[in-house]
Amino acid sequence: MVVGDISTGTEVLVIGAGPGGYVAAIRAAQRGLDTTLVERDAYGGTCLNHGCIPSKAYITASSLAHEAGTAEEMGIHADPAVDMSQMRSWKDDVVDGLTSGVEKLCKANGVNLIEGTARFKDDSSVRIEHGGEGQGSETVEFERCIVATGSRPVQIPGFEFTDDPVWSSRDALAAESVPDELLVVGAGYIGMELSTAFAKLGADVTVVEMLEDVLPGYEDDVSSVVRKRAEELGVKFNFGEGASGWSPDGDDVVVETETEDGETASYRADKVLVAVGRSPVTDTVDAENAGLETDEKGFFETDDRMRTNVEHIYAVGDVVADSPMLAHVGSKEGIVAAEHAAGEPAAYDAQAVPAAVFTDPEIGTVGMTEAEAEEAGFTPAVGKMPFNASGRAMTTGHTEGFVRIVADEDSGFVLGGQIVGPEASELVAELALAVEMGATLEDVASTVHTHPTLAEAVMEAAENARGEAIHTLNR
Numbered sequence: 001m002v003v004g005d006i007s008t009g010t011e012v013l014v015i016g017a018g019p020g021g022y023v024a025a026i027r028a029a030q031r032g033l034d035t036t037l038v039e040r041d042a043y044g045g046t047c048l049n050h051g052c053i054p055s056k057a058y059i060t061a062s063s064l065a066h067e068a069g070t071a072e073e074m075g076i077h078a079d080p081a082v083d084m085s086q087m088r089s090w091k092d093d094v095v096d097g098l099t100s101g102v103e104k105l106c107k108a109n110g111v112n113l114i115e116g117t118a119r120f121k122d123d124s125s126v127r128i129e130h131g132g133e134g135q136g137s138e139t140v141e142f143e144r145c146i147v148a149t150g151s152r153p154v155q156i157p158g159f160e161f162t163d164d165p166v167w168s169s170r171d172a173l174a175a176e177s178v179p180d181e182l183l184v185v186g187a188g189y190i191g192m193e194l195s196t197a198f199a200k201l202g203a204d205v206t207v208v209e210m211l212e213d214v215l216p217g218y219e220d221d222v223s224s225v226v227r228k229r230a231e232e233l234g235v236k237f238n239f240g241e242g243a244s245g246w247s248p249d250g251d252d253v254v255v256e257t258e259t260e261d262g263e264t265a266s267y268r269a270d271k272v273l274v275a276v277g278r279s280p281v282t283d284t285v286d287a288e289n290a291g292l293e294t295d296e297k298g299f300f301e302t303d304d305r306m307r308t309n310v311e312h313i314y315a316v317g318d319v320v321a322d323s324p325m326l327a328h329v330g331s332k333e334g335i336v337a338a339e340h341a342a343g344e345p346a347a348y349d350a351q352a353v354p355a356a357v358f359t360d361p362e363i364g365t366v367g368m369t370e371a372e373a374e375e376a377g378f379t380p381a382v383g384k385m386p387f388n389a390s391g392r393a394m395t396t397g398h399t400e401g402f403v404r405i406v407a408d409e410d411s412g413f414v415l416g417g418q419i420v421g422p423e424a425s426e427l428v429a430e431l432a433l434a435v436e437m438g439a440t441l442e443d444v445a446s447t448v449h450t451h452p453t454l455a456e457a458v459m460e461a462a463e464n465a466r467g468e469a470i471h472t473l474n475r
């Protein structure tokens, strides 16, 4: 123990207060366990401070500005001026409200909060270094530990986030002004969400992507709706190119790209946003001191109770191998770990995990695609409802996209669905419930849906899969 160290004990120590960690800590405390949560940066983690929440705040605000300026057909003539500094301070207020809410919830549930960086001394204690000069450190001994240290953006060699014109998603979400020209490297969900938002705020956006299309992992008919709309918004795409370097040129930056065949191109911009994925943060905890093993990419492998190779140490959230890096997945895993730590027979056994992309239009997916259902040995029954046949979609002015439902022909059980269109991130919840509850096409089709709503399209897709759609032609 170093001079000045104090040593305390806790039944459950949670490291990291993102949506994995703080949810785990609250549930552990709710179960009566003496629980300590340590965070080195900000309560709410990436999600609340630099990810889900600020990005969705900007996406909403930029869409509002864009819609107001493009609603002549509805008889609205406006030319909205965007005050970026006001928009940013509104976004910060949203973030502050939520992060302080997390802190209050933790305290109200009896979670002990410690600010600092936790590193394992061994498999039953950590040293917590408090931030800043002379802040000291303390040792906390634990019976069980839940590691929820999250992820950070992947860097491309040569593109250091410390260099001013090179932005990570975190830098983009803290921008003080809208760049005139923005080069985005990577057309995954973060790159596409931010490209769309900045285009709506008036930036001239160019995207370079190594692969041949946007949003890898999504079916072509889903991702193409988003790509076409982004193109309408003025976003320019260059596929099959990887960013290889950059150099300053006056106030601008010139980014070099290269194809697999060695062809090069260069793009001039004010800022370059690198959004090529995220990697786990498992190097902040001195995992080896506790005997914790990581895979070659740095993730912790866990069992379905979220236990690592060291039985009384759990891992949840973005640090977990073979688990989608999504906030709601981290929270679910956190609940499982906390309940298991409390002696309950909890296990992670979600039938399907919904995912959303908050582009224009949005994407919401859950469970199996038609191809995946076939591969799994089902005979898929597929139904589709285009939003251009939805009365409510027409009244919103957003009729691109569709709802598709995938079920097992024999039993009728809903296996999954893909939605691209207005409010897809909300609508997918109905399909997720259907998959989780083992609902059939008949259950979804015969559930009375409010009119006029976008959710009717889910019902119509189910009816269509049964050959009984009223508002579209059955196939």
Ligand SMILES: Cc1cc2nc3c(=O)[nH]c(=O)nc-3n(C[C@H](O)[C@H](O)[C@H](O)COP(=O)(O)OP(=O)(O)OC[C@H]3O[C@@H](n4cnc5c(N)ncnc54)[C@H](O)[C@@H]3O)c2cc1C
Pocket: 015, 016, 017, 018, 019, 020, 021, 038, 039, 040, 041, 042, 043, 044, 045, 046, 047, 048, 050, 051, 052, 053, 055, 116, 117, 118, 119, 148, 149, 150, 151, 169, 170, 190, 281, 284, 285, 316, 317, 318, 319, 325, 326, 327, 328, 329, 330, 358
């Ligand atoms: C731009 C962007 C948009 C996103 N949008 C969405 C979305 O719409 N929906 C969605 O589901 N997901 C989204 N995500 C992903 C989501 O943010 C993550 O999946 C989620 O935050 C992971 O939660 P976590 O608890 O595992 O880790 P994090 O939220 O990363 O939290 C980990 C915490 O651990 C702390 N920490 C690390 N090491 C230590 C240590 N040694 N001691 C103490 N504390 C430590 C960190 O400071 C951090 O606060 C987005 C991410 C980004 C970047």
